[in-house]
Amino acid sequence: MKNEWKKCRRILCIRPDNIGDLLMSTPAIRALKQTFNCHITVLVSSLGAAAVPEIPEIDEAIIFDVPWVQTTGTPDPAQFYQLVKQLREGRFDAAVIFTVYSQNPMPSIMLAYLAEIPLRLAYCRENPYQLLTHWIPDDEPYTHIRHQVVRDLDLVARVGAVTGEQHLSIRTREILWPVVCEKLLLLGLDPQKPWMILHPEVSEQKRRYPVRDWIAAGRKIRAATSCQILITGKNNTAEAQEIAAGIGSRAFSAAGLFDLPELIVLIKHAPLLLSVNTGTIHIAAAVRTPVLVLYALTNPQHTPWRVTSKVLYFDVPVALQSKNEVVKYVYRSFCAEKLPSATPDNIAKMTQAMLELTAASSGSFEEPHALS
Incomplete structure (x- = not known):
């Protein structure tokens, strides 16, 4: 299963939350970039988007306020068709959905599925069947709780992405x-x-x-x-x-x-x-x-x-x-x-x-x- 990811050159990271959430995902994003030498696009909220230019591992951002995360705006349902079209046109090889254990990953998973992204990785409590190609059953918080950074690093490690630099990433001007x-x-x-x-x-x-x-x-x-x-x-x-x-x-x-x-x-x-x-x-x-x-x-x-x-x-x-x-x-x-x-x-x-x-x-x- 990991061998499929070695060929990935364009990876979409779905993290439609706030600045702090995106920053905590940067070690995992770095692991993806370093391991696969790939182009990283993040799907991020308007709140989180402010940090994107300050994170060197991110090459591109798609800004969209999804209704299943607390943000400043609520999109018109018709905008989802345009978002799916935009994601499909991005020709991504893989999508990684980052979540807090209390979030339902299914809406983000469905976006990646409808965009026909071939490889899709996420934590999920219920069996997603064909919606995910790489499903990690989510046992948090009932058996243990990890720091969010560890949770995200553990997720990408399942497909072979690792990094020796686990600090949060931000550019200081x-x-x-x-x-x-x-x-x-x-x-x-x-x-x-x-x-x-x-x-x-x-x-x-x-x-x-x-x-x-x-x-x-x-x-x-x-x-x-x-x-x-x-x-x-x-x-x-x-x-x-x-x-x-x-x-x-x-x-x-x-x-x-x-x-x-x-x-x-x-x-x-x-x-x-x-x-x-x-x-x-x-x-x-x-x-x-x-x-x-x-x-x-x-x-x-x-x-x-x-x-x-x-x-x-x-x-x-x-x-x-x-x-x-x-x-x-x-x-x-x-x-x-x-x-x-x-x-x-x-x-x-x-x-x-x-x-x-x-x-x-x-x-x-x-x-x-x-x-x-």
Whole structure:
């Protein structure tokens, strides 16, 4: 079965999710590209598409917001006929469907089938019969849970694709650092003095950490350290300004100030990123910046990958908890564990410890517990 894949020169990777999801698939995409020396096209959402130019392993992107993934738009059903036509015209030799264990892969599988892509690889719980040529029965999360990076690498390994470089992939445009510095100085932040990033913006409300607690944590950090706090985001100007004002001196709102390439450079140069579990933590992992994550009790397999990090947890409000039975199963298991809580006190103490460690440039926190 693996020998068929050796002849693949054009592979479609279907990953129609957000930036963080796409970044976690980059080691597996690299494995495909290195093993088969192939052209890689990704089918990606409009949200994830922003990261495509910054991922060197990707040659081309098809942007489409599918209705079976949470995105900003809903396509007209007639657009699917055009998408299938476009995929068919791409003359792909194979398609790889990347999914979180709680997602149903069948709609994406059907796209590849209707596009007449000869080889089709995916995890699937039920028997897909002819819809997949390479079916990997999905036993997550009931027997084990892997980190998303491991899940994706294990998938492509089934067809012989491997890589010795398992870090997340992102391009850092260092030429932008002077521009970023100028913007920081105009805000009043001196990048030559101690500083850190606080990122409160989320793509899903269930992962939002309360503003009052951000402010409480920020005040405690300010009292315990000499660190300047930069509050970032894209579409959360009011929230960022409220947090900055609540923290007081040495806190600066930069919401909407940086585009994605600038944000990547900013995160690379930051001594520490304090963030909710969203795309920023995966950017930090890719550029090797230490991360403290405030992690909503959702999918446990999306912690920062192979970077100095610590994780503090908080619960999801009942009204916002997922109705997905797979997610609910994991949530019940998650809640049964004694996990470190994302209280303002714990955030401030952990931030201070990580900043001191970064300043000392010696030792390191252990990597996140490997999910297996």
